Amino acid sequence: MRHVETVDVTELAPACPLLDCLRDWRGFAVLDAASEARATDRWLKLENQPDAQWEWSGGIPAVAIPPIGCYFLRDIEISGSGYLFSGERFVRERTHTSDVAMNRLNENYPGNPLDHPRGHRVTVDEPLLMITGAGNPTYGHWILDFLPRLMIAQQLLGPVLLELPILLPSDTPPWVPRMLEAYCGVGPDRLRFYSEQDDAILCRRLCLPSFGHNGSYSMHSIVRDFYGGLADTIQITRKRRICLSRASFSDGRVFAARETFERIAQSRGFDIVRPEELGFAQQAALYRSASCIVGEAGSGLHGSVFSELGTVVASVGFNWVQAHVSGAFDQRFIYLERLQAVREANQGLQAFTATDADLVSLFDEIDRIQV
Structure with missing residues (x-):
């Protein structure tokens, strides 16, 4: 097993005002400050033991949620289902999907760009938005990870977001564009696809929204507000x-x-x-x-x-x-x-x-x- 050198995304983008981030295309612009996700109630379970009975137990303690916002990064290479590299270092976001990608890089996983260098390398000068990652083909990751990232960018950037194409790997399921349009109002003309098997995209300017949870799915209230707002329109x-x-x-x-x-x-x-x-x-x-x-x-x-x-x-x-x-x-x-x-x-x-x-x-x- 290899050991891939990593860099935390927070090291690449220290917090600064949004206008400075947009001017220099560097830094982290905050939409909502760090907070604490409230503790959750117990759940009812029948454990996997022969003599078990239904009982209330478990629950999740209150945990810290990091600040919510967008990272503005320069010269980030993207390949596969969303492997992010700054030079030779993997950009780690301290979330489940990011850690899955990191583990795949350290193993002989199919499609690992370190084992299978991309033959088609492209440099993109225009700013791009990246919201996906490991788990891209899965409905649950879009609901809990990727759609909230787009929502965070929409709330923070407002009209500026309209200028940013969204980069997606070509293994993105065909229902994703319909989901983006239905829930976020993003049309297919905003989407740019690359081959996760063949392409390495060097993004001169990349906007990377944070996740709407603490990395282990303790949700920021902003995610609840987002889906609550959508649901409130349903009769x-x-x-x-x-x-x-x-x-x-x-x-x-x-x-x-x-x-x-x-x-x-x-x-x-x-x-x-x-x-x-x-x-x-x-x-x-x-x-x-x-x-x-x-x-x-x-x-x-x-x-x-x-x-x-x-x-x-x-x-x-x-x-x-x-x-x-x-x-x-x-x-x-x-x-x-x-x-x-x-x-x-x-x-x-x-x-x-x-x-x-x-x-x-x-x-x-x-x-x-x-x-």
Whole structure:
């Protein structure tokens, strides 16, 4: 395993007023000062032990959130899914996605630019905006990491942002431009794509918004305000209970009891839904209409950012990111941890199942706390 030299993004861009940052294209302009994310309530869980019973436990203590704003950087090279280099040093942002990228550089990971130097090197003199990174193809990362970065840039820069094209790797899913337009009003003409396999882009001037959390998904209030503002425009005529189906996904993770799980959900008055089949306005309305969301642990649950306070969010399997999300949005989180592995698979993926009795007990607990 190699050791990649790093530099913290804060070392490259000390705090200074926005006008100075724009004039010199160097520094960190603050949108909101450092704050403290409030502690979150306990969650209801059935632990993975034979004699475990449902109990309230856990919770997340109050943690520090760094200042929110935008970094203005010079001569940053971008490659892959968002590897950032200042000279030979990897630019570290002290967040989950940045640390994933750093770990990939230190390992023999497919597409590692240190092992596979890019043959097409391009220098871009015009200022660019970068919001993505490791996890770029994943819905949950767009909801929790990348969209809030764009929102932060919009709030800080105002009309100046209209002059900045947004740089995206070519493996960006086709639904992302539609998401950017639906939630942030950014049209496809603002997007610039590069090949994550072949290109190394030297950005003479790069605007890099900070994340809307502390790096471990304790959310800044600005993220809650952003999604709350979007959700407040949605008119809801009735509340419903929804079960998120992963039947159409093929990511290597197999829930052997999925049919039983969904059948029980339907018998308890849940609608089986596949959000990926809806437009983004419809997705937001779906989550806003939910009094309870139940599903397998995964990024689909993160759509609860559009749901109202007090919504019950239930997960088959523990999802620590969702625990933070539900805490930030004052939602009641419940999860079934007691699962049985069927087989191990590559990259940590596995086939798993749950007993009928435990699945029934999950819905019993949902009914109990929704009363």
